[in-house]
Amino acid sequence: MAFFLPxxxxxxxxxxxxxxxxxxxxxxxxxxxxxxxxxxxxKQFFKELFSPPFEWKEIIRQCYNIGYRxxxxxxxxxxxxxLVFTKQSRPSLAEFGATSWLPSLIAIAIIRALxxxxxxxxxxxxxxxxxxxxxxxxxxxxxxxAMEVSATNPFKFxxxxxxxxxxxxxPLLAIYSGxxxxxxxxxxxxxxxxxxxxxxxxxxxxxxxxxxIITSMIKATMFGFTIGVAGCFKGYYTTHGTQGVGRAANxxxxxxxxxxxxxxxxxxxxxxxxxxxG
Amino acid sequence: xxxxxxxxxxxxxxxxxxxxEKSFGNNHVLRGVDLDVYRGENVVVLGRSxxxxxxxxxxxxxxxxxxxxxxxxxxxxxxxxxxxELRELRLRIGFSFQNSALYDSMTxxxxxxxxxxxxxxxxxxxxxxxxxxxxxxxxxxxxTINQRPSELSGGQRKRIGxxxxxxxxxxxxxxxxxxxxxxxxxxxxxxxxxxxxxxxxHTSSIIITHDLTCAKITGDRLAVLLDGKFIAEGDFTEVxxxxxxxxxxxxxxxxxxx
Numbered sequence: 001m002a003f004f005l006p007x008x009x010x011x012x013x014x015x016x017x018x019x020x021x022x023x024x025x026x027x028x029x030x031x032x033x034x035x036x037x038x039x040x041x042x043k044q045f046f047k048e049l050f051s052p053p054f055e056w057k058e059i060i061r062q063c064y065n066i067g068y069r070x071x072x073x074x075x076x077x078x079x080x081x082x083l084v085f086t087k088q089s090r091p092s093l094a095e096f097g098a099t100s101w102l103p104s105l106i107a108i109a110i111i112r113a114l115x116x117x118x119x120x121x122x123x124x125x126x127x128x129x130x131x132x133x134x135x136x137x138x139x140x141x142x143x144x145x146a147m148e149v150s151a152t153n154p155f156k157f158x159x160x161x162x163x164x165x166x167x168x169x170x171p172l173l174a175i176y177s178g179x180x181x182x183x184x185x186x187x188x189x190x191x192x193x194x195x196x197x198x199x200x201x202x203x204x205x206x207x208x209x210x211x212x213i214i215t216s217m218i219k220a221t222m223f224g225f226t227i228g229v230a231g232c233f234k235g236y237y238t239t240h241g242t243q244g245v246g247r248a249a250n251x252x253x254x255x256x257x258x259x260x261x262x263x264x265x266x267x268x269x270x271x272x273x274x275x276x277x278g
Numbered sequence: 279x280x281x282x283x284x285x286x287x288x289x290x291x292x293x294x295x296x297x298x299e300k301s302f303g304n305n306h307v308l309r310g311v312d313l314d315v316y317r318g319e320n321v322v323v324l325g326r327s328x329x330x331x332x333x334x335x336x337x338x339x340x341x342x343x344x345x346x347x348x349x350x351x352x353x354x355x356x357x358x359x360x361x362x363e364l365r366e367l368r369l370r371i372g373f374s375f376q377n378s379a380l381y382d383s384m385t386x387x388x389x390x391x392x393x394x395x396x397x398x399x400x401x402x403x404x405x406x407x408x409x410x411x412x413x414x415x416x417x418x419x420x421x422t423i424n425q426r427p428s429e430l431s432g433g434q435r436k437r438i439g440x441x442x443x444x445x446x447x448x449x450x451x452x453x454x455x456x457x458x459x460x461x462x463x464x465x466x467x468x469x470x471x472x473x474x475x476x477x478x479x480h481t482s483s484i485i486i487t488h489d490l491t492c493a494k495i496t497g498d499r500l501a502v503l504l505d506g507k508f509i510a511e512g513d514f515t516e517v518x519x520x521x522x523x524x525x526x527x528x529x530x531x532x533x534x535x536x
Contacts, residue, residue, distance in 0.1 A: 053399070137382075146379035149339050150393035150446065151368040157396075 009036040041233050045163055048156045055161050062165035066127050070173060073122055078177035081118050082110060082184030090192070099193065100203075106185040107204035112212050115178035116171075117264060120223035123170050124256035128231040131162050132252030135235025136245035144236070159236055163228035170224025171217050178216075215271045222267070223260050230256040285480070286498060287317040291350075292450055292482045293338060298347035299506075300333055307333050309506030311347070315450075320476055320483045322497030324490070324517075324528070329503050331486040332376070335452040338484070339373050340364045352449060369397055372443030372481070376455040378435040380427035386438055387423040390414070390445050397446065413441040416478065417471060433464035440471060444479060451475060451483040457492045469495040490529065502528075 012022075012029045022029045086106055093099050135158060138144050147154040186200045234248040234255070293315035300308040307330035315321045325331050336342040338351055340359075349356040354367055380389050390410045394401060401409075414420040417437040427435055436456060443451065456472060457465035469492050475481055476496075485496050493500055493514065500517045502510040502525055510520040518529050 141377060142375045142379040143381055145341055146375060148341060149368055149371065149373040150396070150442070151365040152393065152396045
């Protein structure tokens with residue numbers, strides 16, 4: 001792939017120079033060019049990430065903006081997810097007289113899948129669109145060019161800091177969302193059965209392994225990175241004025257969500273193969 | 279019209295361009311542009327919209343790359359510079375954008391501090407504050423230091439945009455349509471500011487405009503860009519006595535009420 005993609009892209013560029021309409025098809029050509037450009041974008045991110053000077057202050061500011069300001073929404077969605085999931089699962093388990101399994105079931109669902117996934121989807125909607133729109137409007141109003149001509153590296157200041165921030169903050173939000181979700185679940189269970197919070201969490205965590213927690217964190221980290229890259233890539237290369245800003249914000253969300261589901265599927269497959277062999 | 283030319287050193291070209299070409303797809307914007315800008319000189323590049331005036335200065339500052347041709351800025355061949363060398367060179371070039379390009383999320387003070395903090399990391403906060411006050415005084419907007427760009431008028435934003443470039447004390451100033459969208463009185467203030475900057479900061483400048491009043495007041499030399507090439511060069515009178523119909527019509531439209 002690493003060899004094939006640049007070769008294909010070079011062929012497409014050459015075809016453009018010779019004024020051929022397309023190599024495979026217009027849409028396919030544009031897709032491969034986009035994939036290649038994202039690959040270059042990520043490569044530049046890692047190059048800039050490890051080269052000084054480091055933008056610590058801006059990273060902290062972005063973490064605050066992305067994390068703190070998403071707390072309300074993440075709290076609400078996490079709480080409702082835990083509460084509603086418990087409420088919906090109860091009748092099925094009650095049929096088998098297995099309501100005592102609720103804490104384990106909810107813990108597995110929330111920690112393995114729901115907390116990172118729901119948090120990432122919320123972050124993609126709130127943070128991804130925000131980054132896409134912010135960078136997009138900076139691009140079309142020449143603020144990014146202004147940074148460039150004032151001898152500042154806009155990629156490092158705007159892109160690297162945001163991607164690092166989303167990569168750090170989304171896993172933290174996922175942990176928080178998981179805790180709130182479990183609490184929501186506890187409230188629903190406690191309303192129906194006599195169970196102490198200690199007994200609830202003991203039952204819940206008995207069914208959770210170290211692999212579940214690590215996998216969940218890896219997923220959330222990858223989701224955060226994806227949201228950052230999609231938002232920054234779309235915003236940083238916005239064209240076509242204010243219309244382009246709207247499009248950048250929109251496609252940042254759509255692409256992030258699409259990739260989050262793909263990543264979820266791939267990671268689950270990989271982790272399940274570990275579980276089987278384990 | 280400007281008549282003091284004693285500050286211009288014609289032995290030293292700070293910008294030296296030969297055979298510059300730039301295309302966007304099939305649109306050949308620049309087709310062999312030659313230009314020299316001497317130390318201390320204000321050169322006005324005149325031309326209709328879409329003739330590649332802004333492209334020219336964006337190439338000079340390295341925001342766009344030329345397809346062909348030679349561009350030397352302050353003795354450095356642009357095509358030979360790596361990104362670090364280009365950033366060092368940019369510290370000596372001020373670029374005033376058509377829409378000012380002020381950072382919306384920052385106050386005016388923060389906008390001005392931004393290039394200083396990023397490029398002169400050893401400066402003490404007091405020194406940064408002094409520099410900000412100095413340039414704000416130069417543009418006459420000291421009172422706006424805590425305001426946001428959205429709270430300022432178009433003319434004030436232009437001035438702040440110029441102040442932000444001045445804070446790094448550049449050798450070259452590039453102005454992209456400095457008076458576009460401004461009323462005649464504010465335009466005049468900007469024109470005077472451009473001349474003050476030239477005198478106080480000893481800058482050499484390229485001023486991109488299609489406003490002939492601006493050209494007359496700020497330009498030591500004018501160059502008219504048409505069809506991707508300079509078709510006339512000289513002072514205001516020389517250019518408009520060139521006899522070319524296309525230049526004359528440009529003059530007629532600008533001073534239609536005369």
